[in-house]
Amino acid sequence: MFFYDPTFMLLIPVMILAFYAQSKVKGNYQKYLKVRNNSGKTGEEVARYILDKNNLNDIAILPIDGTLSDHYDPQKRELHLSNDVFYGDSISSVSIAAHETGHALQHSKKYLPLILRNQIVPVASFGSSAAFPLFLVGLFFGMPFLMDLGIIFFSAALIFHLVTLPVEFDASHRALVELKDSFLIENNQMKGARAVLNAAALTYIAATLMALVQLIRLLVLRGSRD
Numbered sequence: 482m483f484f485y486d487p488t489f490m491l492l493i494p495v496m497i498l499a500f501y502a503q504s505k506v507k508g509n510y511q512k513y514l515k516v517r518n519n520s521g522k523t524g525e526e527v528a529r530y531i532l533d534k535n536n537l538n539d540i541a542i543l544p545i546d547g548t549l550s551d552h553y554d555p556q557k558r559e560l561h562l563s564n565d566v567f568y569g570d571s572i573s574s575v576s577i578a579a580h581e582t583g584h585a586l587q588h589s590k591k592y593l594p595l596i597l598r599n600q601i602v603p604v605a606s607f608g609s610s611a612a613f614p615l616f617l618v619g620l621f622f623g624m625p626f627l628m629d630l631g632i633i634f635f636s637a638a639l640i641f642h643l644v645t646l647p648v649e650f651d652a653s654h655r656a657l658v659e660l661k662d663s664f665l666i667e668n669n670q671m672k673g674a675r676a677v678l679n680a681a682a683l684t685y686i687a688a689t690l691m692a693l694v695q696l697i698r699l700l701v702l703r704g705s706r707d
């Protein structure tokens with residue numbers, strides 16, 4: 482949405498934050514990818530340890546291509562770790578591996594925000610791709626109904642971002658507790674683990690704020706057409 486209106490100014494700080502968060506994620510990830518964790522365990526070993534300790538022996542851990550492509554697949558109940566995380570014994574590797582096991586723990590414990598998020602995914606992904614076309618067609622052809630529909634669809638995308646926040650924060654919290662309590666990394670290396678995971682959390686905050694600002698802009702544009 483690149484129309485100029487008074488709310489355009491709101492986009493600038495949010496874009497700066499998003500850019501800052503992205504570079505922080507990459508920077509911290511690369512920095513701590515070079516630091517070997519003092520347990521010498523790989524990401525895969527740490528993930529296996531945490532899963533087994535929580536009676537999740539049946540969850541498979543598989544290496545996948547890509548950088549920061551790590552995720553937990555709730556349908557297949559599989560942990561997919563990127564090669565640097567799976568095979569690596571760095572602070573970044575074990576922190577991200579532990580974060581992904583955090584999602585598997587949420588799933589097994591039926592953590593409400595995760596369940597909600599999984600149910601919202603199809604609606605939100607359809608909503609976010611349909612929202613702008615609907616709104617723009619409504620705007621240019623003077624059809625308020627379509628603009629309202631676009632706003633409703635975009636709200637679904639914002640709800641998805643909002644529900645993602647507790648899911649991601651909680652997964653990182655569980656990761657840090659597991660790493661600390663099981664002595665998977667020593668205290669003097671916890672700072673690095675926190676830096677890697679907090680930077681990732683910041684990207685989710687930036688994405689949520691971006692969606693919020695976009696929605697405000699749609700509402701302002703809609704209001705000016707009454």
Ligand SMILES: [Zn+2]
Binds near residue numbers: 580581
């Ligand atoms: Zn996550």
